[in-house]
Amino acid sequence: MRNRLFLALLTIFVLVLLSDSRQFTSAIATRSPRTAYVHLFEWKWNDVAQECETFLGPKGFAAVQISPASEHAVIAHEDYPWWQRYQPVSYQINSRSGDRTQFRGMIDRCRRSGVEVYADAVINHMSGEAQGVGSAGTRFTKYFYPNLYQSRDFHTCRRDITDYNNHEEVTNCELVSLPDLATGSEYVRDRLAAYLRDLVSLGVRGFRIDAAKHIHTNDIAAILDRLHASVEPDPYIYQEVIDPGNEAVKKSEYYPNGDVIEFEYGRKVSEKFLGIDGQTLAQLESLGESWGFAPSEKALVFIDNHDKQRGHGGGGSYLTYKNGKLYDLANVFMLAFPYGYPQVMSSFAFDNADQGPPADAQGRTRSVHSRNPATCDQGWVCEHRHRSIANMVAFRNATDPTFYLSDWWSNGSNQIAFGRGDRGFVIINRESQPLDRTFQTSLPAGTYCDVIHAELDRCGDSAITVNSTGQVTVSVAAMDAIAIHINAKL
Known part of the structure; x- marks a missing residue:
């Protein structure tokens, strides 16, 4: 009887431990x-x-x-x-x-x-x-x-x-x-x-x-x-x-x-x-x-x-x-x-x-x-x-x-844009004129904060919208950049 009780308690303990372990592992994975x-x-x-x-x-x-x-x-x-x-x-x-x-x-x-x-x-x-x-x-x-x-x-x-x-x-x-x-x-x-x-x-x-x-x-x-x-x-x-x-x-x-x-x-x-x-x-x-x-x-x-x-x-x-x-x-x-x-x-x-x-x-x-x-x-x-x-x-x-390059675009000179799959997109304008264009990204649709110009809790006019097809239309000032990523989604 004592052995069966011990085994039952041990089984419950192991199951709880495994459950906690899975939760702990999940917490690490999502960090x-x-x-x-x-x-x-x-x-x-x-x-x-x-x-x-x-x-x-x-x-x-x-x-x-x-x-x-x-x-x-x-x-x-x-x-x-x-x-x-x-x-x-x-x-x-x-x-x-x-x-x-x-x-x-x-x-x-x-x-x-x-x-x-x-x-x-x-x-x-x-x-x-x-x-x-x-x-x-x-x-x-x-x-x-x-x-x-x-x-x-x-x-x-x-x-x-x-x-x-x-x-x-x-x-x-x-x-x-x-x-x-x-x-x-x-x-x-x-x-x-x-x-x-x-x-x-x-x-x-x-x-x-x-x-x-x-x-x-x-x-x-x-x-x-x-x-x-x-x-x-x-x-x-x-x-x-x-x-x-x-x-x-x-x-x-x-x-x-x-x-x-x-x-x-x-x-x-x-x-x-x-x-x-x-x-x-x-x-x-x-x-x-x-x-x-x-x-x-x-x-x-x-x-x-x-x-x-x-x-x-x-x-x-x-x-x-x-x-x-x-x-x-x-x-x-x-x-x-x-x-x-x-x-x-x-x-x-x-x-x-x-x-x-x-x-x-x-x-x-x-x-x-x-x-x-x-x-x-x-x-x-x-x-x-x-x-x-x-x-x-x-x-x-x-x-x-x-950790790979996607959605690369350039004007053949000093304006470039590229993505990081479905998690980020950046545009860099190293020229003396603004860059006004619609870009294709792989990001999910939604509104994102441009982290180059604002903080997430004070995004204001730096919010950028990605439409249902992954496109984003922006104006990038001369000698400037725009960057959005999945953790900056508003």
């Missing part, structure tokens, strides 16, 4: 995916946390990439340039963005807001300064870092890279006089893996591997193997491999380790929007792997990043915030077009390529939110808050289930 992230370049940890809570989470960003977290050289004689963050002197979590406690607090607050944190991991090299003091007080010389590295822990090729057609030179010699870690050494691999493991323990869920092109892919694999063996789940990995196509190191070498940053994407898209050598937006229809890009599932893309907007990393004609409306339109395209994992840039204003973030005379970074929590000031640009960029994150999230 909008998050499919784009932002780089808050040189932001302080407390400011990042606040941005996650007040903007990034509500707008649907998947993650935020932060500046390097480790202790770095303090280079006062260069007026505290941005690149001092890329010259580590120890792996203490103590930088001009904040200390370890603030770092942990940022991650906790961001994750509660639905936003993961990706850390910029500088593991190719240490500081190029002959000697100095780090942001946490560590005294160092170029090839000696107390309780961490000494001369034997660096590659013996102690000269700058000059021949990018020589694979061994690119991965063993020095990038702009930065001491190149001997990443083939078991000791060095252990120290680097321990640093990454520490960041994961604090809640980091992804890593940008800085200067990955200058680390042999097998060395990165060995470091990541150590990391993966000790943490769950595996963090997201994306690698900085600048591959213009005519050098010895190829991005494809790095695919087994994770994704790669597709630098050619931003250059080629920017050239079309800039009209260089007669290029046009109409040519973007075929954009993808056939252009020499990485496969979409391996590619991380951007219009610009912190290097390219300063002409670093091989140069190129990249659009930046200084291009105004043209830059915003290029970001609209990136977030609408089904290729890669897009990064939105968030900058600070600069007049020279070395200039550091807004700071006081002692190099202490100014807060983004110091005056008005709702605005960026004191030299911060905050492109990610431009409505035409921020609201396209929701467009990309909404159209993720239909």
Whole structure:
């Protein structure tokens, strides 16, 4: 009797559990995916946390990439340039963005807001300064870092890279006089893996591997193997491999380790929007792997990043915030077009390529939110808050289930339109005259809010009607765009 009662109760328990599980799974399935992230370049940890809570989470960003977290050289004689963050002197979590406690607090607050944190991991090299003091007080010389590295822990090729057609030179010699870690050494691999493991323990869920092109892919694999063996789940990995196509190191070498940053994407898209050598937006229809890009599932893309907007990393004609409306339109395209994992840039204003973030005379970074929590000031640009960029994150999230191009139209020049199946449609007018036309979409009939020009709860005159045959008649102003998606249906 007791056995039958036990079995009956067990059966009821399992059925309830399965029912709850199905409901839980259904809830996950209907939740909008998050499919784009932002780089808050040189932001302080407390400011990042606040941005996650007040903007990034509500707008649907998947993650935020932060500046390097480790202790770095303090280079006062260069007026505290941005690149001092890329010259580590120890792996203490103590930088001009904040200390370890603030770092942990940022991650906790961001994750509660639905936003993961990706850390910029500088593991190719240490500081190029002959000697100095780090942001946490560590005294160092170029090839000696107390309780961490000494001369034997660096590659013996102690000269700058000059021949990018020589694979061994690119991965063993020095990038702009930065001491190149001997990443083939078991000791060095252990120290680097321990640093990454520490960041994961604090809640980091992804890593940008800085200067990955200058680390042999097998060395990165060995470091990541150590990391993966000790943490769950595996963090997201994306690698900085600048591959213009005519050098010895190829991005494809790095695919087994994770994704790669597709630098050619931003250059080629920017050239079309800039009209260089007669290029046009109409040519973007075929954009993808056939252009020499990485496969979409391996590619991380951007219009610009912190290097390219300063002409670093091989140069190129990249659009930046200084291009105004043209830059915003290029970001609209990136977030609408089904290729890669897009990064939105968030900058600070600069007049020279070395200039550091807004700071006081002692190099202490100014807060983004110091005056008005709702605005960026004191030299911060905050492109990610431009409505035409921020609201396209929701467009990309909404159209993720239909990750293909549909309903393409162009005038053969600089007016284009395309759909994402039955979930979204975008029109971009890069010309000096308005675009008045009826377009065929695959969207269900109904009234939608144009997310380029309005918020869903205040759509007003930005409402657009799709008729019973999927057609929409609109007027798009010169140098402007319109975007509608299934989650913006009124």
